[in-house]
Amino acid sequence: MVTLDITEKKDTRSGFGAGLLELGRNNSEVVALCADLTGSLKMDAFKKEFPERFFQAGIAEANMIGMAAGLATGGKIPFTGTFANFSTGRVYDQIRQSVAYSEKNVKICASHAGLTLGEDGATHQILEDLGMMKMLPNMVVINPCDYNQTKAATIAIAAHHGPVYLRFGRPKWPVFTDPNQKFEIGKAWTIQEGTDVTIIATGHLVWKSIEAAHALAAAGISVELINIHTIKPLDEEAVLRSVAKTGCVVTAEEHQRNGGLGESICGLLSRNKPAPVEFVAVNDSFGESGTPEELLDKYGLGTQNIVDAVHKVIARKNG
Amino acid sequence: MVHNVQSGHPGGSLGCAEFFTVLYHRIMEYTPKPFSMEGKNEDVFILSNGHISPVFYSTLAHAGFFDKEELNTFRKIDSRLQGHPATEEGLPGIRVATGSLGQGLSVAVGIALSKKLNNDPKSVFVLMGDGELEEGQNWEAIMFAAHNKVDNLIATVDFNGQQIDGSTEEIMGLTELRSKFEAFGWYVLDMKGNDIDAVYHGLVSAMDESRQGRPVVILMKTEMGHGVDFMMGSHEWHGIAPNDEQLASALAQNPETLGDY
Numbered sequence: 001m002v003t004l005d006i007t008e009k010k011d012t013r014s015g016f017g018a019g020l021l022e023l024g025r026n027n028s029e030v031v032a033l034c035a036d037l038t039g040s041l042k043m044d045a046f047k048k049e050f051p052e053r054f055f056q057a058g059i060a061e062a063n064m065i066g067m068a069a070g071l072a073t074g075g076k077i078p079f080t081g082t083f084a085n086f087s088t089g090r091v092y093d094q095i096r097q098s099v100a101y102s103e104k105n106v107k108i109c110a111s112h113a114g115l116t117l118g119e120d121g122a123t124h125q126i127l128e129d130l131g132m133m134k135m136l137p138n139m140v141v142i143n144p145c146d147y148n149q150t151k152a153a154t155i156a157i158a159a160h161h162g163p164v165y166l167r168f169g170r171p172k173w174p175v176f177t178d179p180n181q182k183f184e185i186g187k188a189w190t191i192q193e194g195t196d197v198t199i200i201a202t203g204h205l206v207w208k209s210i211e212a213a214h215a216l217a218a219a220g221i222s223v224e225l226i227n228i229h230t231i232k233p234l235d236e237e238a239v240l241r242s243v244a245k246t247g248c249v250v251t252a253e254e255h256q257r258n259g260g261l262g263e264s265i266c267g268l269l270s271r272n273k274p275a276p277v278e279f280v281a282v283n284d285s286f287g288e289s290g291t292p293e294e295l296l297d298k299y300g301l302g303t304q305n306i307v308d309a310v311h312k313v314i315a316r317k318n319g
Numbered sequence: 320m321v322h323n324v325q326s327g328h329p330g331g332s333l334g335c336a337e338f339f340t341v342l343y344h345r346i347m348e349y350t351p352k353p354f355s356m357e358g359k360n361e362d363v364f365i366l367s368n369g370h371i372s373p374v375f376y377s378t379l380a381h382a383g384f385f386d387k388e389e390l391n392t393f394r395k396i397d398s399r400l401q402g403h404p405a406t407e408e409g410l411p412g413i414r415v416a417t418g419s420l421g422q423g424l425s426v427a428v429g430i431a432l433s434k435k436l437n438n439d440p441k442s443v444f445v446l447m448g449d450g451e452l453e454e455g456q457n458w459e460a461i462m463f464a465a466h467n468k469v470d471n472l473i474a475t476v477d478f479n480g481q482q483i484d485g486s487t488e489e490i491m492g493l494t495e496l497r498s499k500f501e502a503f504g505w506y507v508l509d510m511k512g513n514d515i516d517a518v519y520h521g522l523v524s525a526m527d528e529s530r531q532g533r534p535v536v537i538l539m540k541t542e543m544g545h546g547v548d549f550m551m552g553s554h555e556w557h558g559i560a561p562n563d564e565q566l567a568s569a570l571a572q573n574p575e576t577l578g579d580y
Binding site: 031052053055057058060062063065066067068069070071072073074075076078093094096097098101102103104 | 356357358359405406407414415416417418419421422423424425426427428429430431432433434436437455456459460462463466467
């Protein structure tokens with residue numbers, strides 16, 4: 001079990017920046033493109049050390065995605081960086097045709113995803129990106145949960161040949177995963193084993209789920225907590241094995257309920273062995289300005305919301 | 320091909336036949352077999368206005384990328400010759416899917432950047448439609464290519480003055496296209512696209528002007544449906560197929576193509 005006395009906090013985007021720099025040093029085919037957000041994406045170090053392999057696209061994301069497809073055609077491994085909103089919705093057709101359908105080895109790296117972007121408000125808080133990206137054939141979709149996992153994921157996706165969407169965020173967040181972890185695409189991480197309920201969490205809400213699991217343990221509820229960092233391809237075996245044991249699920253994600261991880265889990269269970277599922281996700285609304293914690297609480301993504309969802313789903317299972 | 324499946328885009332294809340022929344048989348240096356996606360140390364071509372796939376596929380077959388027989392599968396089920404160019408079926412000669420307009424120039428710029436990183440001395444060619452220039456992404460790429468001195472890139476605009484809903488002049492005037500490109504920092508050439516000698520000299524001039532610190536664009540004046548009297552100069556033949564009678568009439572006007580489609 002991950003303990004709650006974690007004091008170190010770092011932003012997941014810095015994990016991306018650190019991973020990209022390490023990749024740059026170890027693989028000369030890795031190139032990076034950014035749309036006028038180099039500092040926000042923590043790509044400065046890569047840019048400074050490898051200026052000839054860094055391309056400033058300006059505020060022109062469509063061209064950035066197309067150029068990345070071209071660089072991949074020429075044998076490079078391009079990493080594009082901008083906010084999640086501009087990495088997906090703004091350039092969906094470019095990704096669909098020039099990257100996904102064309103099977104290009106482009107890594108679309110997206111920061112400031114979800115409500116925890118905070119004060120900039122709903123124009124920038126995309127909550128639909130996982131859904132859009134997981135619908136695209138050929139696309140791998142990854143949403144790591146802390147600095148270390150984001151760094152490991154960044155390094156791992158360079159070794160995967162094909163398009164990848166890597167989503168991370170802005171706020172400083174507890175660092176609780178192993179700094180030397182081996183990141184395996186499509187492989188779930190069982191954080192703790194339990195018997196009463198399975199919580200399946202991704203991204204920033206993994207930490208909230210750890211807090212919830214501690215609160216639930218104090219109330220005598222045994223939680224099996226699974227971190228799904230790879231939304232697609234989904235580790236179906238891990239999910240089915242856990243739910244066969246616990247018989248009910250709470251999913252937790254910083255995303256719309258429509259199209260998110262929870263729907264992927266429900267689809268999987270429906271096709272195999274249905275079980276009651278409760279969603280901790282944004283329910284068909286846009287966000288607003290505020291601090292990350294205020295927003296998570298207001299939109300039902302806080303620790304207490306996960307605890308409540310667990311009580312509800314266990315009652316349904318037993319009802 | 321288009322008649323065979325009663326589907327496709329004959330007008331724009333016919334207008335660019337001379338361009339494709341000269342580009343693939345007199346200008347570009349490449350290895351058709353085995354086809355290399357990366358195209359290192361080869362000249363590379365991207366068709367941005369993917370709907371003129373008939374002339375592109377025909378050119379690739381004649382250049383040896385695949386057998387001419389396969390042209391008969393165009394737009395049919397299980398074919399590698401998709402309605403618009405695609406890579407998924409593995410058709411040699413195609414490096415990116417195009418069809419949704421405005422994306423090819425960006426991809427071509429990316430390939431040109433990869434060639435520079437690889438110290439690859441060969442060039443990247445891209446063809447765009449004139450109506451396609453209404454897509455904003457082109458202007459992002461045009462700005463980037465000039466700012467970053469992408470001078471191993473030769474773009475050509477198929478300036479036939481037609482788009483689906485009518486003439487470009489009527490739909491969205493491209494007034495002063497030369498000065499638009501020049502203002503962005505490109506070197507601009509004019510070329511008659513339906514005159515094989517003019518196309519050859521135009522492309523040679525463009526090659527001469529490349530690698531001088533700015534991208535090059537050729538404004539290629541063409542006539543949609545060139546060589547077939549009832550198709551020429553009309554947007555009506557953008558995306559419809561000729562019937563038996565029209566095909567016979569078209570082929571009779573171009574006897575050198577008989578039996579070779």
